[in-house]
Amino acid sequence: xxxxxxxxxxxxxxxxxxxxxxxxxxxxxxxxxxxxxxxxxxxxxxxxxxxxxxxxxxxxxxxxxxxxxxxxxxxxxxxxxxxxxxxxxxxxxxxxxxxxxxxxxxxxxxxxxxxxxxxx
Amino acid sequence: xxxxxxxxxxxxxxxxxxxxxxxxxxxxxxxxxxxxxxxxxxxxxxxxxxxxxxxxxxxxxxxxxxxxxxxxxxxxxxxxxxxxxxxxxxxxxxxxxxxxxxxxxxxxxxxxxxxxxxxxxxxxxxxxxxxxxxxxxxxxxxxxxx
Numbered sequence: 481x482x483x484x485x486x487x488x489x490x491x492x493x494x495x496x497x498x499x500x501x502x503x504x505x506x507x508x509x510x511x512x513x514x515x516x517x518x519x520x521x522x523x524x525x526x527x528x529x530x531x532x533x534x535x536x537x538x539x540x541x542x543x544x545x546x547x548x549x550x551x552x553x554x555x556x557x558x559x560x561x562x563x564x565x566x567x568x569x570x571x572x573x574x575x576x577x578x579x580x581x582x583x584x585x586x587x588x589x590x591x592x593x594x595x596x597x598x599x600x
Numbered sequence: 601x602x603x604x605x606x607x608x609x610x611x612x613x614x615x616x617x618x619x620x621x622x623x624x625x626x627x628x629x630x631x632x633x634x635x636x637x638x639x640x641x642x643x644x645x646x647x648x649x650x651x652x653x654x655x656x657x658x659x660x661x662x663x664x665x666x667x668x669x670x671x672x673x674x675x676x677x678x679x680x681x682x683x684x685x686x687x688x689x690x691x692x693x694x695x696x697x698x699x700x701x702x703x704x705x706x707x708x709x710x711x712x713x714x715x716x717x718x719x720x721x722x723x724x725x726x727x728x729x730x731x732x733x734x735x736x737x738x739x740x741x742x743x744x745x746x
Contacts, residue, residue, distance in 0.1 A: 491697065494690050505683060505737075523744075525664055527657050534653060547647070554640035561633060565612055586647055593651040600656070 486556060493553040500546040507533075534597035543594040551587055555579045623716055625723055632689050635682035642679045670745065677741040684733040688726040695722065 508524045522529055533539040562575050616630040652663035695701050696719065703718035 491694055494694065498687055498690065501683065502687070505680065527660060530653055530660060550643055554636070554643060557633075557636050558640060561637070586644065589651055590647045593654040596654040600653070 490553055490556045493549040493556075496549045497546065497553055500542050501550070503542065504546065531600045534594075534600050540594050540598060544591050547590040547594070548587055551583045555583045625716065625719060628689055628692075628723060628727075632686060632693070635686040638682050639679065639686060642682075673741065673744055677737065680737040680741070681734050684730045684737065688730045688733070692722055692726045 556579075559575060559579055563572060567575065616633065649663050649667060652659045692701075701719055701722040702715045706713065
């Protein structure tokens with residue numbers, strides 16, 4: 481039952497990622513063609529564009545949502561792959577603990593960076 | 601409570617590459633996993649690199665200088681390709697999980713028919729969409745190398 485619920489979240493997270501990562505990819509990788517997200521004749525990673533996005537509440541919220549959903553989706557997918565290899569129950573518990581602590585730690589780091597960058 | 605006492609997964613990771621008379625969709629499954637693992641690895645590194653922006657312009661530009669050049673640009677485009685494939689194939693998997701694109705249930709009467717033939721146009725369609733996205737990203741990639 482618990483795994484059914486986690487699988488549903490995994491699929492739901494995939495849909496959320498599709499929207500927000502699609503937007504992120506459009507900004508970072510296709511904007512030469514679209515030309516709507518970044519200042520003319522600049523790269524998405526140029527500092528002025530980074531600051532512009534960092535100060536926008538919309539981008540901060542989308543970064544944190546994308547961070548959380550992508551970490552859950554990716555780490556749960558990794559857990560499924562590892563569990564399919566029939567590890568011992570002790571190893572399964574260890575994998576669960578490592579992925580949970582690692583995921584929370586990475587979420588904390590990324591969310592802190594997104595929120596702290598608003599002061600740039 | 602139901603307990604799965606079936607045959608364990610004896611093929612392991614080697615089973616991703618081949619294990620019988622597999623169709624196109626079975627290789628999409630393997631590619632979905634490989635691209636997913638690649639995207640996860642990139643994402644974990646991406647969190648650390650982009651966190652540098654919180655420390656100011658100099659830290660950001662130092663971090664960006666470490667991940668520049670044709671090698672990293674090519675790697676970045678491979679990540680983009682993995683994203684394009686994983687995203688559109690993920691849409692296909694969600695549609696199939698919800699029962700779309702697999703045809704109506706039918707009586708199992710000989711000669712048996714497989715729903716794989718019904719699913720095939722969806723699989724081919726999403727690969728065409730992935731290819732279009734890959735080309736659009738490729739144009740930006742080529743521009744960034746100039």
